[in-house]
Amino acid sequence: MERGTVYLIGAGPGDAELITLRGSRILRQADWILYASSLVSEELFEEVKPEARLLSSAEMHLDEIVTAMVEQARKGRVVARVHSGDPSIYGAILEQVVRLRREGIPFEIIPGVSAAFAAAARIGSELTVPEISQTVVFTRTGGRASPLPPGGELRKWARDSATLALFLSAALVDRVVAELREAGMAEDTPVVIAEKVTWPEEQVIHTTLAELSREMRAAKITRQAMILVGRALDPSLLESGEHRSRLYDPGHTHLFRKRVKSP
The missing domain is CATH 3.40.1010.10 (Tetrapyrrole methylase, N-terminal domain)
Structure with a gap:
């Protein structure tokens, strides 16, 4: 120092x-x-x-x-x-x-811990799940303080295969929903709302794109909320165990581990 x-x-x-x-x-x-x-x-x-x-x-x-x-x-x-x-x-x-x-x-x-990672940790989830999502997009809706560049609208990033981490967008949730729908995102796409995550007064809500606006209004959330959107957030993934990476597969080799032969 x-x-x-x-x-x-x-x-x-x-x-x-x-x-x-x-x-x-x-x-x-x-x-x-x-x-x-x-x-x-x-x-x-x-x-x-x-x-x-x-x-x-x-x-x-x-x-x-x-x-x-x-x-x-x-x-x-x-x-x-x-x-x-x-x-x-x-x-x-x-x-x-x-x-x-x-x-x-x-x-x-x-550097510091982003609210996006704190939200994922709070729900015990992973933002990148094999065969579900290998892309995370940090983005936001446009605002007066930080206008979006041309072509940077939210609808551009609304792919089913990507996990979206939406910053500074709680007050514009209706616009968020409209743009995601316009991009063709399914109504049942999982969404996590994490208001003031890790603070004593935090709220964490699991919902879907169809219910996002209603849930935000019901919880009176208008600021300081991280919104995560994508199939990787599906709570059923925590139970199924079907989507495993090959990183720790016995048949996968790399510099530090040899292939485990079948008996």
């Missing part, structure tokens, strides 16, 4: 124990911590230095955030900029990194 450096840290989905060891160590030694207070658990900061300065970025715009980080780094302080989930997924870090580079401020990005 270097003084005068800005560390952009992924705090994970919510549970303070899901931050990486490196991220946690930097927080404990940081002099100045800027974090998204509405998305990051306060428990993360229980072991920071008594003299550390904590500041919420909830009401700050980009210029204020970057100016503050640059000022503190130039004073030789260890600066922690804390994001929810993993900073590389809808973390809006590129605009911060560009400005830090221009100012000559060293920085490091510390």
Whole structure:
């Protein structure tokens, strides 16, 4: 860890124990911590230095955030900029990194656990199941803050063979359903809604495309929800055991394991 450096840290989905060891160590030694207070658990900061300065970025715009980080780094302080989930997924870090580079401020990005993986772990499922899905698409519906590029509409990714992880789309669930239907996705396609996954108040709902909008309204979920869509999420797969990979098959060989001969 270097003084005068800005560390952009992924705090994970919510549970303070899901931050990486490196991220946690930097927080404990940081002099100045800027974090998204509405998305990051306060428990993360229980072991920071008594003299550390904590500041919420909830009401700050980009210029204020970057100016503050640059000022503190130039004073030789260890600066922690804390994001929810993993900073590389809808973390809006590129605009911060560009400005830090221009100012000559060293920085490091510390990865974190994405809500997509936390949701899959919570339901005890795998996002990539042999013969069902070998593709995972991280995407979202279009919004005012981050417009989609041409051709990036959700319907483009709505393939039966892919598992979709929809970020930042809870408030636009009717649009999600309409686009998936337009792409030809079946009404019985399994869906998992994970609101504030790993937080004490989390809600996890198993449903289908046909019932997605109704379930979201019934649960009053409008934000901070991960929506997973795809055949790999079918609860029956946890019972059937039919779709096995060849990785651990006795007849499959690789560099570290020889073929097991049949008796």
